Amino acid sequence: MQSLEGKKALITGGSRGIGRATAIALAKEGVELGLIARSEESFQSVEKELTALDATFVTAVADVANEQEVQLAVKKIEDKFGAIDILINNAGVGVRGSFLELPTDEWKKVLDTNVMGIVHVTQAALPAMIEKNKGDIVNISSMSGLKGTEGSSAYSASKFAVIGMSESLMQEVRPHNIRVSVLTPSLVETDFTRGRDNHDWNPDKYTQAEDVAEYIVNNLKLEQRTFIKTAAQWATNPF
Template sequence: MAPAAQPVAFVTGASSGIGRALAVRLAQEGYAVGLAARRAERLREVAGDVGDYHGAASVHECDVSDSEQVSKAVAACRLALGPIDLLVANAGVGAVASATDLDAEDVSRILAVNFMGAVHAVECVLPEMLRRGSGHLVAIASLAGLNGMPQRAAYCASKAAMIAFFESLRMELRPAGVAVTVVNPGFVRTEMTVDDGRPRPFIMDVDSAAEHIWRAISARRVSAAFPWQLAPAAMLARALPRSAYDWLVRRLFRPPRGRPPA
């Protein structure tokens, strides 16, 4: 009997942080992994790590904000590894900016990567999943998408858009055999959260985050949020009167004594 084909995952933003850790975790679970991001050299390193677990990997240099590049990357992954069973839309950029410096072009750039980047990837993998009557779309959104936060208007908006978009897809795609999981991490120690002195309560390491995400994927959960110290509070905060929420944010994100507010 021929051995069962490896399931194939396509992970965007696989060159560092959560995407990198998750790609390796998926390889440990027997996935062949298509690795996409702009830094090809870093992707080749990740492919080496994936190879340590005898997993097949393919490297796809692409900017997710460019739909043509994403389309070529997905086609190349399919050719190299086979039909894509799992998409992890993870590529993203952080953004801290004061409302007084608002620049619509900057906001548009953040949305183009964090939100449209995910949409481009879904557009490329979904038709085949629908034809096959199976597949899994995973969005790495953020707890920051559940409520607004000072100095993170564009970032919060991009993640709120992701949550609403994938939640809408989920209801529509379930009868067609395509699962959708929205993951909302709290703070995770990655290049995005380099220590700049900003308070990041309950920050967790990247391997623990990847483990949480893997558990949500393997159970085909509709959503996952972590860490436990922050996620329930962020979800409950949605129901708070906005003045109470503002007070809570001021307390949680108060800069350390002696440091001026960023």
């Protein structure tokens, strides 16, 4: 196991849900954090908790779907920390609706956020990681990236794309000592699932964001650099 103390992590969607829980878990390991989300207000709660932990962090407002905003946000974070050691591409949105009835605007929003968002952030942060010849990229897909279900075609398409993109990237950056992992959680208790009509608050059915965060932290601590194996392991749903 390696210590994460002093490493620099960038977490998209770090203000709420899985991203927020991961930020807190990493802060407890002594990791310094750059957090991205779309609104300043959404950072308030995580900022309070990180301050109480005496963590070093910076927040940056950006919509990951917007390439220019992402470039400015990543620059702000790199100006403070230098190259990122751990990039967690977590920001994502869900949408439900039948294939035929879901407006194309909604399709585009989901694909622009969940797929192009990862492209924008990774393209901005990766050059400095390559220069450093070291790092971890963790992409958050979903169980919907392994199996399509009724009413979830756009979301599922985006999450399948995340897995394929991650596997390709993994092979490209392996020579630079950068590990790429892709995680496929099932139902996690966050605003994302709370907003659904059929949410029934069943703790046996929902994983907690803190459990996902713990899983991410434990995997980051592994020294093994057998990238494909790690990604395959993460691509089978651990929950």
